[in-house]
Amino acid sequence: MTDDTNKHGAAEANAADAAAATYAEAAAEQVDAPVAEPDPLELAKAEAADFRDRYLRLAAEMDNLRRRTERDVKDAKSYSTAGFARDMLAVSDNLRRALEAIPAEARAAGDAGFNALVEGVEMTERSMLSTLERHGVKKLEPVGQKFDPNFHQAMFEVPNAEVPNNTVVQVVQAGYTIGERVLRPAMVGVAKGGPKVVATEETPAA
Numbered sequence: 001m002t003d004d005t006n007k008h009g010a011a012e013a014n015a016a017d018a019a020a021a022t023y024a025e026a027a028a029e030q031v032d033a034p035v036a037e038p039d040p041l042e043l044a045k046a047e048a049a050d051f052r053d054r055y056l057r058l059a060a061e062m063d064n065l066r067r068r069t070e071r072d073v074k075d076a077k078s079y080s081t082a083g084f085a086r087d088m089l090a091v092s093d094n095l096r097r098a099l100e101a102i103p104a105e106a107r108a109a110g111d112a113g114f115n116a117l118v119e120g121v122e123m124t125e126r127s128m129l130s131t132l133e134r135h136g137v138k139k140l141e142p143v144g145q146k147f148d149p150n151f152h153q154a155m156f157e158v159p160n161a162e163v164p165n166n167t168v169v170q171v172v173q174a175g176y177t178i179g180e181r182v183l184r185p186a187m188v189g190v191a192k193g194g195p196k197v198v199a200t201e202e203t204p205a206a
Contacts, residue, residue: 078136078179085137086183088128089176095125132176140175140186142168151175153185157192167191 099121107118129139142152147166158169168188175186 075179079181081135082178082181082183085132085135085176085178088132089137089184092125092128092132093173095121095128099125135178137176137178137183140177142175142186142188143171144168147188147190151177151182151185152188154190155187156189158189159193160191161194163191163194165191165194167194 099118102118107115110118133139140151142148144163145168146164147154147168152168152175155172160167160169163169167190168186169191170189171186172189173187176183
């Protein structure tokens, strides 16, 4: 039994030594095997693609920045005088009120000096509005249009069955825009009681 056990143990040891030797040889072969170098052409292509992607993103950002800058400059030019223009409209309103307060009889019976004063006030009003228009301020003409809360401010309703409901029929105070913005909404009277505007839809052909 002792001899058999010794022989069996020796066989197992020899097998383990053989396996270890085989593993060592395989490991040595793997160490000695040359490592594959990356293809320089593929590396250059990948680097070029990365640079191109970065360039396109940068170009898009620069284009967006240029557009924003142009828009900001345009807005600054168009709307920087909005406060001043609004104040000038108040002066123009006062001139208009002064002219409307003069009775027609007084104009007809007035002497040359009085008429010259009236004409001077009228010329001042026209000149002021013309100057404002050159700077982008335009007068709204809402009479006959459908009431739009973006441009009009309703002050009262006027019974009128001859025009569609919510049609502007009277202007109490003129409204103005500057560029694409409302400088001052028009104060208006709107029609009430007329026919409603019905949006017609085309029936699709069968």
